[in-house]
Amino acid sequence: xxxxxxxxxxxxxxxxxxxxxxxxxxPYLSADDAYYNLRNVENIANTFRPIIFDQLSYGGRYIIxxxxxxxxxxxxxxIFPMSFVFKMxxxxxxxxxxxxxxxxxxxxxxxxxAVLFAAFISGFxxxxxxxxxxxxxxxxxxxxxxxxxxYCMLNLKTHIGRFILLAFLLPLLHPFSFILSIAMIFYTIxxxxxxxxxxxxxxxxxxxxxxxxxxxxxxxxxxxxxxxGLLAVWQNLPIDLLAQHFTNINVLALVYNIGFMPLILxxxxxxxxxxxxxxxxxxxxxxMILATFVLLFLRLISIQLGxxxxxxxLALISALSIEKLISYLNMxxxxxxxxxxxxxxxxxxxxxxxxxxxxxxxNVIDNTLSYQEVQALNWIKDNTHENSxxxxxxxxxxxxxxxxKRKNVADTNFMLAPDRYTETKEMLITESQVKALQLMDKYDxxxxxxxxxxxxxxxxxxxxxxxxxxxxxxxxxEKTTIFKVLC
Amino acid sequence: xxxxxxxxxxxxxxxIACILVLAIVPLLRSxxxxxxxxxxxxLRMAENQEGLFDKLSYGGRFAPxxxxxASVLSFNPNIFGYxxxxxxxxxxxxxxxxxxxxxxxxxxxxxxxxxxxxxxxxLFTTLNKLIIPVFLTxxxxxxxxxxxxxxxxxxxxxxxxxxxxxxxxxxxxxxxFLLIQFKLKNKRGLFxxxxxxxxxxxxxxxxxxxxxxxxxxxxxxxxxxxxxGKLQQIFSEMGGNYGLxxxxxxxxxxxxxxNWKNKYQDLFVFFSVxxxxxxxxxxxxxxxxxxxxxxxFAAKGFNAFFKxxxxxxxxxxxxxxxxxxxxxxxxxxxxxKIVNSLPNEAINDGLEYLEDLPFGIVFSDHSRGYWIxxxxxxxxxxxxxxxxxxxxxxxxxxxxxFYTRDWKIAKKIIDKYNIKYIWIDKDMQxxxxxxxxxxxxFLLEYSTSFKKIYDNKDVYIDQAxxxxxxxxx
Numbered sequence: 001x002x003x004x005x006x007x008x009x010x011x012x013x014x015x016x017x018x019x020x021x022x023x024x025x026x027p028y029l030s031a032d033d034a035y036y037n038l039r040n041v042e043n044i045a046n047t048f049r050p051i052i053f054d055q056l057s058y059g060g061r062y063i064i065x066x067x068x069x070x071x072x073x074x075x076x077x078x079i080f081p082m083s084f085v086f087k088m089x090x091x092x093x094x095x096x097x098x099x100x101x102x103x104x105x106x107x108x109x110x111x112x113x114a115v116l117f118a119a120f121i122s123g124f125x126x127x128x129x130x131x132x133x134x135x136x137x138x139x140x141x142x143x144x145x146x147x148x149x150x151y152c153m154l155n156l157k158t159h160i161g162r163f164i165l166l167a168f169l170l171p172l173l174h175p176f177s178f179i180l181s182i183a184m185i186f187y188t189i190x191x192x193x194x195x196x197x198x199x200x201x202x203x204x205x206x207x208x209x210x211x212x213x214x215x216x217x218x219x220x221x222x223x224x225x226x227x228x229g230l231l232a233v234w235q236n237l238p239i240d241l242l243a244q245h246f247t248n249i250n251v252l253a254l255v256y257n258i259g260f261m262p263l264i265l266x267x268x269x270x271x272x273x274x275x276x277x278x279x280x281x282x283x284x285x286x287x288m289i290l291a292t293f294v295l296l297f298l299r300l301i302s303i304q305l306g307x308x309x310x311x312x313x314l315a316l317i318s319a320l321s322i323e324k325l326i327s328y329l330n331m332x333x334x335x336x337x338x339x340x341x342x343x344x345x346x347x348x349x350x351x352x353x354x355x356x357x358x359x360x361x362x363n364v365i366d367n368t369l370s371y372q373e374v375q376a377l378n379w380i381k382d383n384t385h386e387n388s389x390x391x392x393x394x395x396x397x398x399x400x401x402x403x404x405k406r407k408n409v410a411d412t413n414f415m416l417a418p419d420r421y422t423e424t425k426e427m428l429i430t431e432s433q434v435k436a437l438q439l440m441d442k443y444d445x446x447x448x449x450x451x452x453x454x455x456x457x458x459x460x461x462x463x464x465x466x467x468x469x470x471x472x473x474x475x476x477x478e479k480t481t482i483f484k485v486l487c
Numbered sequence: 488x489x490x491x492x493x494x495x496x497x498x499x500x501x502x503i504a505c506i507l508v509l510a511i512v513p514l515l516r517s518x519x520x521x522x523x524x525x526x527x528x529x530l531r532m533a534e535n536q537e538g539l540f541d542k543l544s545y546g547g548r549f550a551p552x553x554x555x556x557a558s559v560l561s562f563n564p565n566i567f568g569y570x571x572x573x574x575x576x577x578x579x580x581x582x583x584x585x586x587x588x589x590x591x592x593x594x595x596x597x598x599x600x601x602x603x604x605x606x607x608x609x610l611f612t613t614l615n616k617l618i619i620p621v622f623l624t625x626x627x628x629x630x631x632x633x634x635x636x637x638x639x640x641x642x643x644x645x646x647x648x649x650x651x652x653x654x655x656x657x658x659x660x661x662x663x664f665l666l667i668q669f670k671l672k673n674k675r676g677l678f679x680x681x682x683x684x685x686x687x688x689x690x691x692x693x694x695x696x697x698x699x700x701x702x703x704x705x706x707x708x709x710x711x712x713x714x715x716g717k718l719q720q721i722f723s724e725m726g727g728n729y730g731l732x733x734x735x736x737x738x739x740x741x742x743x744x745x746n747w748k749n750k751y752q753d754l755f756v757f758f759s760v761x762x763x764x765x766x767x768x769x770x771x772x773x774x775x776x777x778x779x780x781x782x783x784f785a786a787k788g789f790n791a792f793f794k795x796x797x798x799x800x801x802x803x804x805x806x807x808x809x810x811x812x813x814x815x816x817x818x819x820x821x822x823x824k825i826v827n828s829l830p831n832e833a834i835n836d837g838l839e840y841l842e843d844l845p846f847g848i849v850f851s852d853h854s855r856g857y858w859i860x861x862x863x864x865x866x867x868x869x870x871x872x873x874x875x876x877x878x879x880x881x882x883x884x885x886x887x888x889f890y891t892r893d894w895k896i897a898k899k900i901i902d903k904y905n906i907k908y909i910w911i912d913k914d915m916q917x918x919x920x921x922x923x924x925x926x927x928x929f930l931l932e933y934s935t936s937f938k939k940i941y942d943n944k945d946v947y948i949d950q951a952x953x954x955x956x957x958x959x960x
Contacts, residue, residue, distance in 0.1 A: 160799055167805075200798040208802050211809045214733065215816065218724050222820060226726045229711065229719035442922045 004112050008119060012098050015123035019091040022361040023134040028369040029086065032395055034136035035402025036413060038086065040067060044074035056401040057411055059389055059443065064415050066172045066220055069138045090140035094132045097312065098123050100147040105319035107154045107281045108273070111326060117345070118319035124353040125311035127257035130360035131304050134368060139305075142174045147312070149180060150288070154281055156201045167209045171216035175233075176301065178217065179291050179309070181210045186287035194278065224416055233300060236414040238421035242299050258311040260352035266314025268321035277320070285317045369399065373451055376480035380404035380447065383474070388446040393454040394424050400449065409443045429458055433465035437487055447474070448483040494595070498584065501598050502577070508602055509576040512612040513569060515826045520835050521568065522828045524854060524870060526614035527861040528552065530568055533560035539699070543860040544869055545881065546848055546904065551696040551874045553616050555651035568614055575622040576611025582625040583779060589632040590753075597786035603814050605723035605732050605821035606778040612825055617729075620648050620655035621775055627659065631666065631674060638677065645681045649689040654772045660685060662759055662776065669754040700874035707882045709853075709872070720771055723821050729774050731781055734813025739781045742788030756780065785814075830858060833943055834912055837952030838862045840941045844954075847907025850888065852915045859910060867904050889919055890926035897930055901957055909937070909955040931955055 029035065036057075043051050050067035054060070077085045102119040109115060132139065149166045152159040170177035184206040191198050198206070218225060224232035234242070255263055270289070273282020289310060296306040329335055380390060381404045389407040390400045397411025409427075410420040420443070427439045428450075439445075448471070450463060463471075463483075470487035516522060521530070532552060535541065541550035560567045583601060587594035601607050610617060627644040630637055645663065648656040660682065667678045711719055723730035743760075750757050760780050766773035789810065797803035830838070841849070841862040848865045856869020868881050875881070881904075888900045900906075909931065920928055931937045937955045944951035 160801060164801060164805055201802075204797060204799055204802040204806070208806050208809065211734075211737070211806060211813070214737075215809055215813050218733065218813075219816060222724070225724055226820075226824070229715045229725040231715050442924075 004116065007116055008099065008102050011116065011120050011123060012095055015098055016091060016095040018124075018357075018361070019095060019129075019133060020088065022365050023087055023091055025365045026134065026368045028374060029136050030134040030364050030368040031137065032398040032402075032412060035398040036411070037070060037073070037136045037138070039398075039402045040065070040070040041073045041077065041086075044070050045077055054401070056405070056407045057397070057413060058417050058420065059407045059409070061417055062223070063413070064221055064224060068169070068173050069141055072141065073136075086136050087134070090132070090136055091134075093140040093144055094128075095123065096144050097147060100144060100151055101312070101316050103151045104147065104154065104281070104285075104316055107151075108269075108279060108285075108317065108320050109323040111319075111323040113326060114319045114322035117322050118315055118317075121259065121261055121318065121349060121353055122312055122315035124349070124357045125259050125262065125308070125315060126353065126356040126360045127304065127307045128311050129357045130257075130364055131308055133361050133364045138174050139176075139308075142170070142176060143308075143312070145170055145173065146177060146180060150284065153184075153202070153205065153284065156199075156205055160201070160205070163205055164208070167205075167212050168216075171213045172220070175217055175221070175235075176305070178213050179288070179295060179301075181213045182294060183284070183288040183291035184209060186290045187284050190274075190283050190287055191280070194283075196278070196280070196283075221415075227416075232415075236417060236419075238414065238419060240421060240425075254307070256356055257307055258314065259356065261349055262311055262314040262318050262353075265318030265321045266316075268324075269314075269317035269319065272320050272324055273317060279320075282317065282320065285313055289313050367453075370479055372477045372479035373399070373453070374403060375477060376449065376451070376475055376482055377403040379475045380406055380449065380482065384447060389444045390447045390449050391424070391427055391440065391443070391445045392449040392451075393428060393457065394421060395457070396449065396451065396454065404449075409445060425458070428454060428463065429460055431464045433467070433470065436463075436465045437470065437485075440485055445485055447485065450481045450483070452479045497595055498598075501584075501595065501602070502580070504599075505580045505602050506573070506577055508608070509573050509611050512608065512822050512825055513572075515822070518832045518835055520830055522613045522825050523615075524829075524857045525616065526568070527857040528869075528871070529556050529560055529614055529616070530564050531857070531861050532557035533564040533567075541860075543863070543865045544856065544871060545875050545878075546865050546867065548876050549696075549699040549874065551700055552871065553651050553653075555647070556614075556616055556619055559619065572611045572614055572618050575618045576607075579611065579622045579625050582622075582629045585629050586625065586632070587783070589629075590756075592783055593786065593790070596789060597783045600735060600738075600782040600785050600789075600814060601779070603732075603818040604735055604778055604782055605727075605817050606729045606775055608818055608821050609723075609728045609825065610775060616652055617655065617772065617775060620651040620659075623648050623651070624655060624659040624662075624776070625779075627663070628666070631663070631671060631677065638674070641677055642681055642684060646684045646688050649685060649692055652772070653689060653693070654770055656685060656689060658763075658766065658770075658772055658776055661762065665755050665758050665762075669758070696874065701876070702874060703878050705872055706879045709870075717768060721767060721774060723817055727771075727774070729771050729778075731774060731778055732814055732817030734810055734817060735781055735785045737813075738786075738788035738792075738810060739784035740788070741791060742784035742786070745791040746784070746787055760784075829914060831947075831950050833947035833950035833952050834858065836943055836946070837910070837912065837941060837954060841908070841910070841954060844908065844940075848905050849908040849910050850885070850901075850904070850906045851910035852919060853882075853885070855910055855912070855915060864908070867906065888927055892926060892929045894930060894934055894936070897927065898936070907957055908940075909957070910952070911955070912952045913950050 029038065040051055043049070044067070050065070050070060051063055054063050057063070073085055073089070076089065080089075098119045101122040102115055105115040105118040145166060149163065149170060152163040152166065156163060170180070188198055188203075188206060221232055224236070228236065270282065270286050273279050274286055292301075292306050292309050292313070295301045296303065329338070329341065334341065377399055380388075380400070384390075384406060386406070389409060390404060391409050392400050394410045394412060397408040398413075400406055400408040401411065410417070410424045423439050423442075427436050427445070430436050448463070455461065466483060470485065471483045472486055473481060474484045475482035513522070521527065531543075532541070532550065532554065535550075535557070539550050539554070541548055544550070559571065580598070580601065584594055584598055587597060610621060623644050627641050627648075630641045630644060632638075645656070645659065648659060663678055663681065667675045710716065719725045720727045721730055722733050722736070724733050760777070763773045763777040763780065767777055789807075792803075792807060792810070838858055838861065841859065841864055844864070846864065848867060849859045850867050851859060853868040853870055856866040856871075859866045860869065868875075868878075868885055872878050884900045884903065888897055891897050909927070911928075911931075916928070920926060924932065931939070936958050938958055939953060940956045941954035942951060944953075
């Protein structure tokens with residue numbers, strides 16, 4: 001047992017090191033919402049109050065957020081240095097998932113090798129790496145807690161207190177935690193279909209979790225539910241963006257992003273768990289996978305988030321198929337080649353998981369905000385009037401508010417925000433100067449921030465309507481150009 | 488004996504709680520104005536001396552409104568405007584208690600949930616057309632259970648409901664039918680008297696309206712449509728005024744499941760709930776009646792939870808706490824909605840100014856129509872679309888005027904309806920236009936044919952009201 005813990009800790013160190021190795025290659029954070037979180041933490045650190053009315057986002061709008069994550073970070077920031085809180089802590093939290101995966105996998109099988117194997121592959125899911133690396137995201141806290149809640153659910157007799165505490169905390173942290181409610185409903189249905197009994201304590205816990213999730217979400221998103229009804233669960237995401245989330249999905253990309261090993265072993269694990277072993281933990285994990293599919297089908301979560309979650313669940317349940325594989329090998333003459341097979345497994349992991357994770361991680365770092373972009377954003381901060389409005393692509397909106405500290409036209413925090421997705425895009429891709437100026441007039445745009453990132457993403461070489469009469473280039477470097485709107 | 492006395496005190500406490508809740512909620516509004524738009528129609532009609540002709544709505548029309556409420560209010564609109572919902576709310580609550588006794592249902596918790604139910608709160612804290620017919624229905628049901636000759640009073644009670652609201656009358660007749668079919672079989676005779684009388688009165692009333700008006704099928708859609716729109720109507724937490732509370736409904740579902748084995752013992756309840764659930768998809772009136780059943784089942788659900796054997800006492804405590812919080816949250820959210828609903832102080836000030844202006848037709852969004860009328864001015868459109876003259880044409884013209892930047896088109900519409908003033912408030916502006924220079928706003932800003940005669944943006948920064956006057960050319 002002790003040996004297991006040492007190996008587990010070693011796996012954790014490897015995963016954590018892998019993440020840190022990339023995260024510290026850049027002084028900046030990788031996703032735009034990281035800067036939204038950063039700004040909120042800064043505000044709490046300075047005023048002890050969260051941003052309720054955001055003066056900068058969309059030129060001024062109300063924010064719906066419980067700010068639990070921001071308070072958590074702000075509190076830690078009082079004790080630890082910034083680089084730890086904003087850079088190391090998210091990596092530490094994401095890496096800590098390995099321990100929870102180990103704990104849950106231990107409920108599925110007692111085979112140490114299988115459990116450690118599952119824990120190891122859960123640390124190198126390529127899509128998980130690309131969406132969580134160097135990202136100050138609420139998911140850093142949510143994912144470990146969500147999986148820990150799953151662990152508590154499987155150990156209710158000893159963990160009931162923690163289950164209750166997390167049931168309060170999770171819905172407060174992020175609406176995605178509602179996935180557990182849906183999974184619990186599926187779990188009950190699946191067990192009933194199989195004629196298995198849900199134990200009383202589990203029934204009570206399920207009921208409690210569902211009720212508290214509904215209540216907390218109703219309270220937190222009261223305004224959104226009042227104005228949009230059930231549509232509020234889509235968080236006001238623009239239809240175009242929703243559609244964009246689900247385009248370009250192909251099987252090869254899925255295999256690459258989730259990883260060949262968890263995909264094959266995970267699916268086999270589900271089949272064994274459901275139809276052969278009839279294990280309750282396997283039913284719970286299958287219910288989680290079903291819930292993820294439902295949310296993806298209803299387009300309630302992005303494909304990236306869904307795949308991240310799916311990857312972890314498949315890695316977890318793969319412990320079962322590894323155990324079966326090992327016990328099957330033990331019965332055959334192949335056992336002579338145990339060492340060889342083990343190394344083959346390691347090679348497969350390296351090739352299908354660690355190598356793609358490495359490339360994904362490198363890709364994340366390459367696409368992180370560059371020095372030149374930050375230089376341009378700092379120029380805006382130092383050289384423009386504090387009431388200026390800056391037009392940038394919607395994906396860069398939080399850079400404008402977070403780094404340049406100026407008003408943006410739109411950003412990716414869509415809840416309760418006015419619908420500006422199409423028009424923001426239009427201002428960047430239109431060929432008509434009249435149209436662009438009309439929209440800029442509508443949103444009081446003073447400056448345009450055009451980065452290479454936007455040019456690549458929107459497939460534009462330059463803004464076609466720019467001329468000297470109405471636009472003046474006030475800043476330019478290799479990666480960004482800033483125009484002042486004169487007309 | 489002690490238990491009986493305790494029970495008596497509890498019921499008295501409930502009645503006091505009901506009075507307090509219904510009295511306090513309207514008083515929480517900062518400017519003592521009535522919540523919403525509808526109240527202003529009833530108050531005006533109560534003061535209207537011209538019978539069934541409304542000279543202000545749609546520039547003048549036959550008034551096919553449910554005039555029962557206006558007639559009652561006309562005795563003293565100022566006092567009754569505030570007092571009537573409270574009095575009828577408390578009386579309805581007492582009748583509900585009485586009915587629970589007749590149905591032999593444990594009444595305390597159900598009554599408490601009723602007071603906290605958002606639908607009941609909205610119904611009896613705002614001045615709306617449903618307060619009297621809902622009260623009359625409860626009264627009629629209560630009288631049906633009387634063994635003395637008092638139950639003959641049921642006939643006039645149900646007979647006058649159509650004068651207040653036809654739909655409530657139909658639903659209540661259907662419920663009476665279920666009642667005599669499954670519970671009060673010996674009262675069938677009473678129903679056979681009520682039914683023709685109600686049909687005759689409804690027929691006469693509708694016939695009179697039909698004779699004086701023309702019916703136009705609406706070619707436009709108002710409010711939220713589709714499944715989401717229905718859900719928003721059904722649940723108060725999603726924005727429904729008369730909606731059910733989500734947690735009340737969850738508890739009621741548990742209550743129903745718990746009582747499922749007894750379903751054949753009370754077929755009246757079984758069929759009523761079943762029919763009302765289907766009906767509520769189409770009519771909000773059904774939600775109000777369903778609410779009375781829901782609170783009873785919610786109480787049963789709560790009791791079932793309370794008495795059940797739990798594996799974990801902690802979970803039992805937290806589940807019950809969550810359910811209680813859910814029910815309280817629904818009523819608090821509803822209260823906050825009523826308290827913060829329009830008209831706000833800026834609109835009231837604007838209406839006061841409008842009232843002092845010389846008579847004329849005011850153009851605005853249809854949702855402002857009742858307020859404009861209340862200020863003594865005629866509107867182009869209001870929310871009373873049914874039987875309104877040329878309603879589709881007026882809608883199209885209104886939309887065109889809102890969004891045109893062409894003065895010629897605007898002028899044509901202004902002349903067509905003889906518009907003298909234009910009313911614009913912040914809330915309406917956000918609802919209709921995307922920016923401050925869109926359509927009519929552009930014309931108002933740059934055309935010399937409009938003169939801004941009122942703007943209170945210096946006093947109310949975020950809620951400003953503007954009144955524009957059309958200049959004679």
